[in-house]
Structures are given as structure tokens and as C-alpha cells.
Amino acid sequence: MNVDKIRLINFRNFKDASFNFHSSLNIFIGDNAQGKTNVIESIYTLLRGNSYRAKEDSNLINWSEKESYILGEVSKNKEKFQINILLQDIDRINSLPKKAKKIIKVNKKYRQKSWLTKRFTPVIFTPEDLQIIKSSPSVRRKFLDEVIINLNPIYERYLRDYSRVLFQRNMLLKSIESKSNLEQHLTVWDQKIVEIGSMIIRYRVKTLQIMNQKVKIIHQLMTKNQEVLKLKYNSNILTSFSEDNEEIGNIFEQKLSQAKEQDLRLKVTTVGPHRDDYFIMNNLVDLGIYGSQGQQRTAVLALKMAELELLKEKDREYPPLLLDDVLSELDSERRLFLMKIIKERPLQTFITSIDIEDLTQYNINSSSKIFRIKDGTMQNDGE
């Protein structure tokens, strides 16, 4: 899958800029605060219908304008898609920015955001992603759940159903405090939470298993076989896993009834996949606790590359890879390996960097295009 071109009108600090992308490596060079990340963001927005970092769509519109266009051409499995996204915030000059109106057209037809998200699944890596290792379990769950959704869109529905059941069960736990005869009604909610919850656990365990194979290979390449990265699901329900849904269900049910007193006291459901986590282990040591910055970065990158490989297996071609400010975070040796991995694959990559010098050593001239970004404008460096 490739993003062939993009035109940005009033997008962030770009007044009007057009990019014809290379099918392999695209490098955006420029000083800080010139708009390199904005290009990465625009590509992501074109493919997903929303930004990965803006809280509101209206933040994407240039601050002195009322509307913004992202116009792009994308090809996937030999099919061409012309995607036009219009963001409008008519009143913003007179009042504070608010929710922007968003119109998405693909090949001149109106489409929902979900139309894009089901088809286009770019893999993005930003410095923020270090949080997957450093931060709370919820960040790790979110990353894994998003990988699963991209591989199996139906999983999104299961997640939604699960949070609904969880919410209803917690509401019931709260009302039991004043009306204790309601306690008998927990059973039916327990049944449902076990049914959907064990499905979610099964998806997660299975996906971690296949991710592990990919992660291991990539991580060994990047660390010259010196380190082994492994993901291990850490559930509050069970310690070892089979993929048997029924078995997971039985154990979940058991744990739920064991936790009943506690749930009633705290008025919240204390066991279930909504409290699960997974370890990211380097040579059998938990990276979140003991890893160095460099090890953590390498691990996140390996996770993202594993996602990329899984998506490739699903779609039979690589999705675009967006790397924002990654090079500056890796030492020169790991940088070299990353560039090598990218070069060896039929993969379209978008990468930002402050200067060109550290790129020349990677011998990339033949299959790349360099864009110099300065103050919201672009100068092409030639093919």
C-alpha cells in the first residue's frame, strides 16, 4: 500500500503544499518547528480520518483559517483511491475553536471515517510511543487492542460490548449497596462478562503469540542477536494460557465469584481483561522496570515493526510506515539496522530528521526522495 501524493491546504502551518511521494523512502528534513511532523500527521489523517495527536479536528486547521483540505491519492492492492478530507470550523474567527465539521470523500463518494480505518492501517512510531513500555497497563492494552482491531475489525465490537457489560455490572454493584436484594441479579451479568471477556483474552493471547515470532526476529536483527525480546500476557485471571475459550471462561467465572465480596465492597469489577497487562521482557527482564532508554526505544520499534509484518501478512502488502523523530533516539548502530530493515522490504516509509548528514551514510540515494521543510513550505531536493 502506498500514498502516492498529498496536497495540504491550510493544514497546520502549510498554506498550500503538494508532495509527490517516492514508493520507497521519503525523508523530511528541516529545523525544529518547521512542519516535518505535520506532514507525517497529514498522511496519518488522510488514511485514518483523524490525527493521532490532535485532541480536536479543528486543531488541524491553520489557526488563521476556517477550513482545511487534505487531498491525497492512495493505492492498495493495485486499486487507486482518491481521498479528500475537508475540515470546517466556520465560527472559529469569532469564537474559540470548537468541533470541526468533517467531510470525507473517497473516489468522489461520501464516506464515514470507519470506511478508511477498515482499509488503511498505517503503522506509526513517534517518541510518545515509548509510553507503551514506560507507562500504565492501560497504554499497553490500548496498543495491543489497536493491533488486534487492525487485524480483526470485529474485535472492536467485542471491546465495545465488554465495556458496556462492565459498566452495567458496576452500576448494579453500586445499587446493591442500598438494595441488597438485587445481589441475586449479578449472575446474569457475570455470565455475559465471562462470555465476552474470555473472547477478548483469547484474542489478546493469540495475537501476542504471533507477535512474539515477529518481534523476536526483528529485535535480534537490531541487537545483533545479543538480546531476546518477548511479550507475555499478564492476566489477573490466569497465569498460563491455552487458546481454549471454554477453559478461559471457566477460570474467569471462578475468579469472578471469588472476587464477589471485594467487588461488592469496592462497587467495581476487580477482575477481568480490563485489568490485564502484558510484560515486555528483554532477556527475561521486565523492560518497563529495568530497561535502559535505548533498550526501551528499540523494543517499541520492534513492536511496531512486528505490527507491520502482521498487517503485511493480512493484506499481502506492507502498509506505509511513518517514523516521526525516531533516528535521533537511536544510537548509530541501531539506526543503521533500522534503515537496513526498511530498505530490504518493499515498503513505503516516511521519516523525519533534523539534518541530512546522518542519513547519507545509509546509502539510500537510489530509492529515496528528500523533502526540505521550512516554515510550512517544501523544497524538493530532486529525485
Add this chain to the structure above:
Amino acid sequence: MSYQYTRPLAILIEELAKLPGIGPKTAQRLALYILNISKEEANILARSIVNAKEKIKKCRICYNLTDQDVCEICQDNARQRDVLCVVETVRDLMAVEKTGGYKGLYHVLQGAISPLDGIEPEHLTIEQLISRLKTEGIKEVILTTNPNIEGEVTAAYIARLIRPFNIKTTRIAYGVPIGGDLEFADEVTLTQALLGRQVFKNEK
């Protein structure tokens, strides 16, 4: 200061705007329309509202709406009296009835279990359903609650209560709409439809 409606008109608009699906603009349009019709017509409308409100009550047996003690469906001896279709609301009953394909009886639960809205099984007509099963010789209960979490949980709750009676209990199938294209069905529906697939019935 903005223009204010004369008092009776303001009240009419205010009352109409309380109806579901009616915003202030539609309420204004309806109110002005009502002012334009003849006095008789207005009387008929007003009386029909009061009349419906006074006469219509819930069927003693199935909780459908009726102006009698027992609704037409429950009274109809031509219907199959040993099959019971359990629905959440009268609107759902009407939807099933519109198909013309169902000839059994109904039971209207008056909602679905939802702790969020403070609705527990006691607030529904589940107890009455169970006592019907004891007396009416029902052979099959079709659980036709909505295919969402609350509907599913309600169906599961009822199914558990029915189990001791050894009555055949079925749940409506989930599937792709007939006459539609498969490619337009969402993944969830299609997955459920595949899970609920049936043996192809060959012609004899």
C-alpha cells in the same frame, strides 16, 4: 426584547415540543396548523387524545395495549396458543406482527434489564411471564429481545428461569438482511450469520 407568543399559543407549542421527535420548530408548525383547522377538527383531535389515554390500558395477560381487559391477540382463538414470543416493548410486538409470519401469542416485558436506568427484573413483567408458563401449556418460548447487551442479558435471565419447566426456548437468529448484498453487511452481523448458519434444505 424578542417577540413572545400569545399565552395559549405558547402553551400549545410547549406541550407539543414535549413529544418525542418534535423540536421547537416543528412544534411551532404543528401549533399554527392546529389553529388553522376548524373547531370540530380540533375537538376531534383533542378528544381522541383524551379518549385513547382513558380507554387504553395494558392487557391483563400479555401487557399489549388494548381497550378491553384482554387484548385482541390473546382473545384470538385462531392463533397458535402454545407459542409465546417475548418482546421488550409494544413497538417490538407491532414489528413482529407486521411480518404476518407469526401466529402465536406474545408477552411484552415493558423494557429490558439495565442497571444504568435502574431497571431490574422486578420492574419487568417477568414474574407474570413465568406464571403464564405454569398455566397456559406453552410449548415454545421465542426470546425476541433486542440484539444488544441489555436485550441479550434479559434473554439469558429469562432462559434461566424457564429451564426448570423444560419448555423449548429459542432466540431469534441474527443475520444479513434479505435482499441485501453481502458486501454491505457489517462484519459483526456477517460473523454472527455465519455462526448461526443452517443446513441447506434440499427439495424433496
